[in-house]
Amino acid sequence: MRKPREYGAEQAYLPLGLFKLRLPFVHYRWEWPEAAQGVILVAVALSATSAHMEALGCTFQIAVTMVVLNGLLYLLHPTFGDPVFPGWITPAIPLVLAYLSGFESGVDRIHATIALQMLMAVLFLVLGVTGLAQRVIHIVPISMRAGILMGAGIAATYSVIRPDESARMYGMEISVIVGAVLCFLIMYSARYNVWRKKSKIMEFISKLGMLPGLLGALILGTLLGELPAPVIEWGITPLHFRELLANYTVFGMGFPAVDYFIKGLPLMVTCYIIAFGDFVLAETVVKEADEVRQDEYVEFNPSRSNIISGIRNLILSLFAPYAPLSGPLWAGGTIAVAERYKHGREAMDSIYGGVGSYILAMAVAGLILPIVSLLKPALPIAMSLTMLVQGFACCYIAMNMVKTREQQGAAAITAIVVAFQSAAIGLAVGIAMHLILGVLVLEEHEHVEPAVES
Numbered sequence: 001m002r003k004p005r006e007y008g009a010e011q012a013y014l015p016l017g018l019f020k021l022r023l024p025f026v027h028y029r030w031e032w033p034e035a036a037q038g039v040i041l042v043a044v045a046l047s048a049t050s051a052h053m054e055a056l057g058c059t060f061q062i063a064v065t066m067v068v069l070n071g072l073l074y075l076l077h078p079t080f081g082d083p084v085f086p087g088w089i090t091p092a093i094p095l096v097l098a099y100l101s102g103f104e105s106g107v108d109r110i111h112a113t114i115a116l117q118m119l120m121a122v123l124f125l126v127l128g129v130t131g132l133a134q135r136v137i138h139i140v141p142i143s144m145r146a147g148i149l150m151g152a153g154i155a156a157t158y159s160v161i162r163p164d165e166s167a168r169m170y171g172m173e174i175s176v177i178v179g180a181v182l183c184f185l186i187m188y189s190a191r192y193n194v195w196r197k198k199s200k201i202m203e204f205i206s207k208l209g210m211l212p213g214l215l216g217a218l219i220l221g222t223l224l225g226e227l228p229a230p231v232i233e234w235g236i237t238p239l240h241f242r243e244l245l246a247n248y249t250v251f252g253m254g255f256p257a258v259d260y261f262i263k264g265l266p267l268m269v270t271c272y273i274i275a276f277g278d279f280v281l282a283e284t285v286v287k288e289a290d291e292v293r294q295d296e297y298v299e300f301n302p303s304r305s306n307i308i309s310g311i312r313n314l315i316l317s318l319f320a321p322y323a324p325l326s327g328p329l330w331a332g333g334t335i336a337v338a339e340r341y342k343h344g345r346e347a348m349d350s351i352y353g354g355v356g357s358y359i360l361a362m363a364v365a366g367l368i369l370p371i372v373s374l375l376k377p378a379l380p381i382a383m384s385l386t387m388l389v390q391g392f393a394c395c396y397i398a399m400n401m402v403k404t405r406e407q408q409g410a411a412a413i414t415a416i417v418v419a420f421q422s423a424a425i426g427l428a429v430g431i432a433m434h435l436i437l438g439v440l441v442l443e444e445h446e447h448v449e450p451a452v453e454s
Contacts, residue, residue, distance in 0.1 A: 020081035028353035038361030047382030087330030115260035121313035128306025147414025153394025179217030266424035
């Protein structure tokens with residue numbers, strides 16, 4: 001029987017060194033509101049099927065199998081002491097897909113995906129074990145960090161709206177536009193923020209993130225004929241692990257050659273710079289929630305989060321090469337849990353219960369065939385909306401990072417090259433712009449500051 005937590009204490013756990021083992025129903029209670037959101041928002045998780053089919057050329061059934069495995073791995077975070085809802089390295093998806101498109105479809109591209117994810121696993125693990133993540137990331141100039149983030153946002157947006165048949169929105173333009181309008185209105189609009197404070201219904205809708213936009217696009221797209229009507233199937237979602245292992249992993253296709261790892265190094269650096277922002281955001285969200293809820297001590301450890309993210313990337317690189325990669329945070333899910341957690345202990349006993357219930361319910365929903373078959377026609381739209389929402393977020397965050405005109409210009413040039421050339425060339429341009437502008441400006445400021453003070 002679960003022992004009640006004393007006021008101000010940490011939720012019960014079994015100590016495992018850096019990790020703190022907490023099991024569902026044993027160390028935290030089931031939270032039905034989060035479970036309900038997990039069932040509904042499985043649509044967001046399933047949208048990764050589009051990326052898998054594009055990157056690996058696999059079937060929808062194989063892609064769903066990969067999504068289910070990934071969903072189960074999300075549980076590693078709350079189970080081992082990380083009080084957040086993990087996710088993909090979402091802003092990097094268009095950069096990863098563009099990189100993979102440079103390899104021939106089939107074994108070549110599969111090996112490139114495996115190698116990239118293994119590189120990410122090693123980097124996460126090394127920085128987590130050594131605790132060097134914070135120090136290493138600050139070596140990268142702000143103009144480069146902002147440029148990479150903005151470049152990812154531009155690439156994400158352009159992948160949806162590009163003026164040819166390769167655009168994600170091609171053939172379903174009206175549905176995507178309407179869905180995007182709803183997403184931007186509910187998630188980012190100052191006007192809607194005023195409305196939700198006056199209406200409990202709008203407050204509830206605001207917690208659903210992209211879902212209202214996705215449902216609106218699904219309904220409209222079906223009515224306009226841009227999307228096929230869903231064909232509901234009954235039963236348990238069939239999982240094709242044998243086919244997945246035989247045709248898309250190191251066990252069936254062999255281990256990637258060294259060249260794949262060398263080629264993936266620049267993108268590895270780019271993806272980690274993008275992911276580092278998630279660690280910062282996760283720590284901020286958890287800290288704010290902890291300050292409000294004095295009855296529970298909640299700890300976010302960046303090193304632990306790095307290690308768990310590395311383990312997820314390593315497992316997927318071996319058993320289900322995952323083009324969206326494994327990142328430390330799904331901001332939408334984590335913030336939704338944290339906001340209800342702030343309502344008090346009666347609303348949510350422990351933040352681990354909220355996160356754990358959300359993740360477990362979402363994983364189970366992926367196994368329910370009627371839900372998967374209902375959402376299947378809308379999944380390409382879900383990926384389009386994900387890219388547009390991430391594009392907006394990446395760009396405004398990047399703009400807030402840079403203050404001087406030199407930083408702003410260097411970031412913009414870096415962003416354009418990252419978005420329309422490659423991560424490798426973008427990194428080179430970012431370094432060059434910093435050396436040409438940033439270092440010289442810094443030296444000039446260091447020279448004149450004493451005179452100004454005197």
